[in-house]
Amino acid sequence: MKTVACVIDNGFAPFEFGVACEAFGLDRADDGVPNFDFRVVAPEPGLVRSKIGFSVEVEHDLGFAHEADLVIFCPMPRSQWTNVDPRLIDLARSAVARDAWVMSVCSGSFALAAAGVLDGRRATTHWMYAHTLAEMYPLIDVDPDVLFVQDGRIISSAGTAAGIDACLHLLRIELGAEMAGRIARRMVVPPQRDGGQAQYIDRPLPVDVGGSLASVADWAVQNLHDDLSVDQLADHAHMSARTFARRFKAEFGATPAAWLTRQRVISAQRMLERTDFGLDRIAEESGFGSAAVLRQNFARVLGTTPTAYRARFSCRDELVPA
Incomplete structure (x- = not known):
C-alpha cells in the first residue's frame, strides 16, 4: 500500500478527517516508518466546508482516488445519506472492483452502502446510525456494537476514536505490528484495541x-x-x-x-x-x-x-x- 486518498465533501466531520490525515499523511521517516503518497480529494476541488463552519482548500478531484491503494470515505451529513453523490458511488464501486483497500469512518459507511459494495457483507457505523443503516440497506449485516469490521478488503468503523482503531488495524496488516506500534506511540494512543470491542457502555460504572x-x-x-x-x-x-x-x-x-x-x-x-x-x-x-x-x-x-x-x-x- 503506497497511495492513500481521503475523500471529503461539504459537511465533513473535522475529527475523523484529522484521524485519516494523522494516520496516513504525516512524514514518519525519522521513526523508520514508510511514508504514503497521501492526498485529500473531493468531488469538487476548492473550498470544502466542514460541519462546524470552517473550510479547507482541496486541490485534488477524485481522479487520484480512482487509482489509490486505499480510499477512505469520511463521514457525511445526514442530509446526504439518501442522496449520495453519484461520483462517490462510482468511486466506491471501482475501488472494490480493482481490489483496493476501502475504509469508511462513521457515517462514511452510507456512501459504501449506496454503492452496493456492502451488500451481503458485515459492516458497522456509529451506533447511533446503525439502525438507520440496517433499515435503509437490509442486505447489509450491520453490527452496531463493534469498533470496526473488516470484511475482505473493506473496513468500516464506528464514530470518532474508532476511526483511529480501524486505521491502526490496517497499518498492522500492511506494515506489521512493530511499525503500527511506532505510529500509535507517536499518536499517543494504545495500539491494541481490537475491532470486536464494544462501542459504548450501556450502564456507566x-x-x-x-x-x-x-x-x-x-x-x-x-x-x-x-x-x-x-x-x-x-x-x-x-x-x-x-x-x-x-x-x-x-x-x-x-x-x-x-x-x-x-x-x-x-x-x-x-x-x-x-x-x-x-x-x-x-x-x-x-x-x-x-x-x-x-x-x-x-x-x-x-x-x-x-x-x-x-x-x-x-x-x-x-x-x-x-
Missing part, C-alpha cells in the same frame, strides 16, 4: 468503584508467558472474579479472556518480526503454550500463519538472536 484497571492490564502484558486466568487477574486487582470480569468488560470493552488472547497475538507478532525464535519458543513466551495453539489463534485473529507473517514482516536488520 458507579462513581465510587475505585481506580482504573490499567495497572492490572500492564501487569498482565508483562506476564503473558504465565497461564493467566480471570481468578489470577482478579486476585491481582484485589477483587472477586465476578466483580473483576464486570469491571474489566466495562473499562476495556472486551472480556478478560478475549483481551488476553489479543495481547498474546500482538506479542507473538512482535517476536516474529524482531527475533529468530522458533514457533515453540514464541508460543511459550506469548502464553499460547504450543505452536499448534499459536497457529490456531493466528489464523483466527489475523487470517494468516505465523510463518507467512514472519516472511512478510521480519525486520532482518533488527533481529534479536535466540
Whole structure:
C-alpha cells in the first residue's frame, strides 16, 4: 500500500478527517516508518466546508482516488445519506472492483452502502446510525456494537476514536505490528484495541468503584508467558472474579479472556518480526503454550500463519538472536 486518498465533501466531520490525515499523511521517516503518497480529494476541488463552519482548500478531484491503494470515505451529513453523490458511488464501486483497500469512518459507511459494495457483507457505523443503516440497506449485516469490521478488503468503523482503531488495524496488516506500534506511540494512543470491542457502555460504572484497571492490564502484558486466568487477574486487582470480569468488560470493552488472547497475538507478532525464535519458543513466551495453539489463534485473529507473517514482516536488520 503506497497511495492513500481521503475523500471529503461539504459537511465533513473535522475529527475523523484529522484521524485519516494523522494516520496516513504525516512524514514518519525519522521513526523508520514508510511514508504514503497521501492526498485529500473531493468531488469538487476548492473550498470544502466542514460541519462546524470552517473550510479547507482541496486541490485534488477524485481522479487520484480512482487509482489509490486505499480510499477512505469520511463521514457525511445526514442530509446526504439518501442522496449520495453519484461520483462517490462510482468511486466506491471501482475501488472494490480493482481490489483496493476501502475504509469508511462513521457515517462514511452510507456512501459504501449506496454503492452496493456492502451488500451481503458485515459492516458497522456509529451506533447511533446503525439502525438507520440496517433499515435503509437490509442486505447489509450491520453490527452496531463493534469498533470496526473488516470484511475482505473493506473496513468500516464506528464514530470518532474508532476511526483511529480501524486505521491502526490496517497499518498492522500492511506494515506489521512493530511499525503500527511506532505510529500509535507517536499518536499517543494504545495500539491494541481490537475491532470486536464494544462501542459504548450501556450502564456507566458507579462513581465510587475505585481506580482504573490499567495497572492490572500492564501487569498482565508483562506476564503473558504465565497461564493467566480471570481468578489470577482478579486476585491481582484485589477483587472477586465476578466483580473483576464486570469491571474489566466495562473499562476495556472486551472480556478478560478475549483481551488476553489479543495481547498474546500482538506479542507473538512482535517476536516474529524482531527475533529468530522458533514457533515453540514464541508460543511459550506469548502464553499460547504450543505452536499448534499459536497457529490456531493466528489464523483466527489475523487470517494468516505465523510463518507467512514472519516472511512478510521480519525486520532482518533488527533481529534479536535466540
